[in-house]
Structure formats: structure tokens, C-alpha cells
Amino acid sequence: MSSADMVITARDVRLTLGGAEPVEILRGIDLDVAAGESVALLGASGSGKSSLMAVLSGLERATAGEVRVAGMDFGALDEDALAVARRGRIGIVLQAFHLLPTMSARENVAVPMELAGMADAMARAEAELAAVGLSHRLDHYPAQLSGGEQQRVAIARALAPRPGIVFADEPTGNLDGATGARIIDLLFERRAASGASLVIITHDPALAARCDRTLRLADGRLA
Template sequence: MHAPGQADHIAIRARDVTLSLGTRDAPVEILKGIDLDIARGESIAILGASGSGKSSLMAVLSGLERASGGSVQVGGVDYGTLNEDELARARRGHVGIVLQAFHLLPTMTALENVAVPLELSGAADAFARAEAELVAVGLGHRLDHYPAQLSGGEQQRVAIARAVAPRPEILFADEPTGNLDASTGASVTDLLFERHRAAGATLLIITHDPALAERCQCVVEMSDGRIVSERRAEAAAV
């Protein structure tokens, strides 16, 4: 995807990445030799049907799952050489993740759901920054509401604010509109690209939706644990 000599501009580099789950006697190959370079600040879609391996690839690239083989470098750091504590530190503040399930803490308000992770990571201005991000995603009037008092779209907006608030260099989104209706999903998608641009972060979206994929600068298609095509979107409507 990028010419030699551009290593400094690479946010994520994967080489011959494999992932096997199950037992040693009966392994199940999930990823089968993935090679991929993702540039800093780029928006990229990993497109594929259910079971193609795209969510597993995101888990490996984001450090949530360890590759069985090959190498994964994120921000120049080789994830394969890190223990669990080092991996957690490498991700903290550098990687933001938005999932299909919102994973908000039900006993915390929207503001607390965004601020507390910031506070735990040592940010001195956690609540001020959390409020600013919630205002940016259109929830300035819902700061003190609990997840049960928010719609699905509002909960996903909180999740996006939580992911973006640490100002990560890389933002992952795994089927971020999967639990939303079409109209709400469209507005959440617009918001995700808006926050990606505002933060200058690399954005990697996992999706089975070709229309969403076409909004990204690069589209990588997966099938049966392998990358089968990689192309620039003709007109990335971001």
C-alpha cells in the first residue's frame, strides 16, 4: 500500500500474521498469513462476510488478542515482544476502540463513563475533557443520564466519546452501527468520521457494509481468514 522508505508513516504493520484457536490437537485457523500496512491518519475498512476473520484481525491489530504467528507492529512497537502489562501500557492512550456492543457501565452517568477511564490513566483534566467530548458528539444535555436512560444511538455516541477522549493515535471500530437502525447508524457513522478527522487519528473500521467501506480511503476485503483484495476507494465520501 505504501512505497519503501515510508516506515515512519506507518501506524500499523502486520507481517504473515496467523491466529489459531482451539486445542493443540484440533486447532482452528482463523487468520492465515495476513500482510498489511496502514498509514498514519488513514481511514481503512476491513470488509467481509461474517466468519471471514475481520473482527479477529482487529482484535490482533489492537492488541486485544495475541497473534499465533507473524509480527504486529503498532506505532513502531512490536506487540509480540510485550508481556500483558507492557501491552496494556502500549495500548493505553494510543488505541481507542468502539465495539458493536456499547459496554457502558450501567451505574455510571454518561460523563462518568467517559471521564473515569481518563482519570484512571492519570489525566488531570479528566472530567473537563470528558464533558468536551460529549458536547462534541451532541450529548452536552445528557451528561448526567445513565445508560438505561439513553437511546442506542446516544449510548454509541458515549462510547465514541470515551474512545476518542484520550486522543488516541489509532481508532478501531468493529461494526459500530450493528445494533442501530439505519438512520441512527448513518448519524453515528458521520460522527465517527468527524471525530477521526478532528483527532487526526488513524481509523480502522470492521464492517460487512460495502457502502460504509466506500467512505474509507482504503478498502481491504477478507475471506476465509485471508486478504483477497486491497484497493483505494474511488471516491471516499468522508
């Protein structure tokens, strides 16, 4: 594939955190992800998986190297511009659901679309919640939902704007095995429907095997 087919391109990406005694988290990552591709990131705790996802999704700024996502040079954008760049283009599903406690399920899904200026945000939120089996929970608040239901809301929120890229960081880490399996089926089903690229962090080899490609991180480097 040519570079034009890549939705994510990272070259010699480095991340160093800390002050007097800095710690090198990422140590020269080179990575390409093609449009529509699913990629699993495996690695032990502390290997740099979540940090790499944060850099690729624009939540963290690389210390050095080049990160281009959806045709944009993330290194050239300030924090506000990165936030704008993510809207509608990048969906993120985190292990901690990060739902707004004072908003209903419908509002949690609709608000990011409203911020991105998308039309019919409430109607689209209802449709996406129905797609994840929560049409009977539209007006429930996060505290009234089970862990699995909250994660389904988080998936609906990430995918409702039809982003070209979806990042998922241990999306079933807080769920029991049966619920986690259903959530993974749902994530792949909804991602396939939208044709998005998927980058998923996991410790689960069976989940990684469902992806087109598996990459392993060790000590801040791709093995």
C-alpha cells in the same frame, strides 16, 4: 510511504484457536496502515475481520507473525504491558457498547483518561460528550440512554484521549438505519478532527466507500 509513516505494520500474522482440534482463524496477514489513513475491512461473517482487529488492537495475541503498532512490538509485550500500551494511543468502538452500567455518561468517558493519568479528565469528557451532542446527558446512566446515545458515548470514550489509532467493529450493527448513518457521520467527523488513523469493520459497501482504502478478508486471508 516509508515504514516510518506506518502506524500499523503486520507481517505473516496468524491466529489459531482451540485445543485438540485447532482452528486457523488468520492465515498469514500482511498489512500496513499509514498515519491518518482510514481503512475499511470487508468480508463475510467468519472471515476473520473481528479477530484481525483484536490482534491489531492488542486485545488478542497473534499465534505467529509480527505486529507493530505505534512503534511498539506487540509480540514482545505481556498482557499488562499491552493494556498500558493501548491507553491514550488506541481507541476502540465495539458493536456492543461495553459502557459501565453503574457510571454516568461523563464517568464512562472520563475513567479511561483517568487510568491513563491524563489531566482534567472530567472536563475533557464533558467537552467530548458535547461534541457528540450529549451535553444534556452527562449524568445519565447507560440504562437511561437510547442505543444511539450509548453508541455516541462509546465514540466519545474512544476519541476523548485523542488516540492516534481508532478501531471500530460494526459500530452501527445494533442501530436503525437513520441513527446508524448519524453515528457514522459523527465517527468520521470526530476522527478527522483528531487526525487519527481509522480501521473500521463493516458489511456496508457505502460505508467502506467513505474510507481511503478497502480491504477484503476471506477465509482468514486478505483477498
